[in-house]
Amino acid sequence: MRRITLSRYLIEEQREKGRINADLRLLIEVVARACKRIAIAIGKGGLGEGVLGDAGSDNVQGEAQKKLDVLSNEIFLEANEWGGHLAGMASEEMELPHAIPNRYPQGEYLLLFDPLDGSSNIDINVSVGTIFSVLKCPEGADPTREAAFLQPGSAQVAAGYAVYGPTTLLVLSVGDGVACFTLDRELGSFVLTREHLQIPPDTREFAINMSNQRHWEAPVQRYVGELLQGSGGPRGRDFNMRWVASMVADVHRILTRGGVFLYPLDARMGQQGGKLRLLYEANPMSFIVEQAGGSASTGRQRILDVRPAALHQRVPVILGSRNEVERIVAYHGER
Numbered sequence: 119m120r121r122i123t124l125s126r127y128l129i130e131e132q133r134e135k136g137r138i139n140a141d142l143r144l145l146i147e148v149v150a151r152a153c154k155r156i157a158i159a160i161g162k163g164g165l166g167e168g169v170l171g172d173a174g175s176d177n178v179q180g181e182a183q184k185k186l187d188v189l190s191n192e193i194f195l196e197a198n199e200w201g202g203h204l205a206g207m208a209s210e211e212m213e214l215p216h217a218i219p220n221r222y223p224q225g226e227y228l229l230l231f232d233p234l235d236g237s238s239n240i241d242i243n244v245s246v247g248t249i250f251s252v253l254k255c256p257e258g259a260d261p262t263r264e265a266a267f268l269q270p271g272s273a274q275v276a277a278g279y280a281v282y283g284p285t286t287l288l289v290l291s292v293g294d295g296v297a298c299f300t301l302d303r304e305l306g307s308f309v310l311t312r313e314h315l316q317i318p319p320d321t322r323e324f325a326i327n328m329s330n331q332r333h334w335e336a337p338v339q340r341y342v343g344e345l346l347q348g349s350g351g352p353r354g355r356d357f358n359m360r361w362v363a364s365m366v367a368d369v370h371r372i373l374t375r376g377g378v379f380l381y382p383l384d385a386r387m388g389q390q391g392g393k394l395r396l397l398y399e400a401n402p403m404s405f406i407v408e409q410a411g412g413s414a415s416t417g418r419q420r421i422l423d424v425r426p427a428a429l430h431q432r433v434p435v436i437l438g439s440r441n442e443v444e445r446i447v448a449y450h451g452e453r
C-alpha cells in the first residue's frame with residue numbers, strides 16, 4: 119500500500135497543484151508537529167506533570183483554564199514563532215494577538231487557534247481537539263493588532279483540526295477538499311487515511327446540548343421539536359441524538375457519517391451573540407464543512423460571510439448535512 123504522509127501530501131499540493139507555497143506548507147507542518155506534542159501530553163493523562171486539573175486562572179472569556187489549555191497554548195506559540203512563516207498569532211486563550219519576537223523573521227500568514235477545544239472533557243478521558251485557521255496578513259496591516267485578524271472566514275487559505283481520541287487525527291483543507299490523516303504513533307508521522315471527505319446531504323442524526331432547550335429561539339425550538347416527534351411527527355422518521363461536548367469530535371462524526379450540529383443563540387447569551395467563537399472555532403469548522411459539501415450558517419447568514427468586529431466574537435453555529443442546515447435557515451426566515 120502506498121503510504122502518503124502529511125509532508126508528501128503537502129509537497130504535492132505545492133508542486134503539482136500549486137495550491138500552497140513553501141511558507142504555508144511549513145506552517146501546516148509546524149501546526150501538525152504542535153498537535154503531536156499535545157497528543158503526547160494528553161496521552162500521559164494522570165501520569166504526566168501538569169496535564170490534568172485546573173490551572174487556577176481564567177482566560178479572556180472569563181472561563182476557568184485547565185492546565186492542558188495553558189500547556190497547549192504554550193506548545194502552539196513556541197512551535198510557531200521562530201519559523202519565519204507567520205506575521206502573527208491569536209488564540210482563544212489570549213486576549214490580544216501574540217507578536218512574533220523581533221529576533222525572528224516575519225512571514226505573510228496569520229494563525230488563529232483554539233489550542234484545546236472541549237475543555238470540559240479533558241479530565242474525563244473523552245475526545246478533545248485543536249482547531250486552527252490560517253489567513254493572510256493584509257498588506258500594510260499591523261499583525262500585533264486585532265484589526266489584522268478581523269477578516270471573514272471566506273478569506274481563510276487553510277483550516278483544520280486535530281482530534282485526540284482513540285486515535286489522533288488531523289483533518290485539513292487548503293481549499294482543495296478535505297483530507298484526513300491518522301497519527302502513526304510508531305513512526306511519529308501523520309499518514310493520509312481518507313481523502314475527498316463528503317458530508318451526506320441528508321441525515322437522521324443531530325447534535326445539540328438539549329439542557330439549554332428552554333433558552334433557544336423559536337426556529338430552533340421548532341426544528342428540534344419536529345425531530346423529537348420521530349416517525350409520528352412532520353419529518354416522518356426517527357432521529358438519533360449525539361453530543362460529545364467537544365466540537366471537534368461532534369464535527370468529525372458529521373464529516374464521517376453526516377449529521378447536523380447546533381450551538382444556537384440562547385436567551386442568556388443575547389449580548390455575546392452565541393457560545394462558540396467566530397474566528398478560531400466557527401470559521402475553520404465552517405471552511406472544512408463547506409469543503410466537504412456541507413453547509414454552515416448562523417441561522418441568518420452563511421458563517422463564512424460574517425464580518426468580524428472583535429477577535430473573540432461569538433456566533434450561533436448550525437452546520438453539517440446541507441439539506442438539514444437549509445431547513446433550519448428557512449425556519450429562521452419564516453419568523
Ligand code: AHM
Nearest residue numbers: 234235236237238327363364365366
Ligand atoms: P471550549 O473552547 O471552552 O472548550 O468551549 C467550546 C466547547 C465546544 O467544543 C463544544 O461544542 C461546546 O463548548 C460544549 O458546550 P456545553 O458545555 O454547553 O455542552
Ligand code: MG
Nearest residue numbers: 232235236399
Ligand atoms: Mg473551543
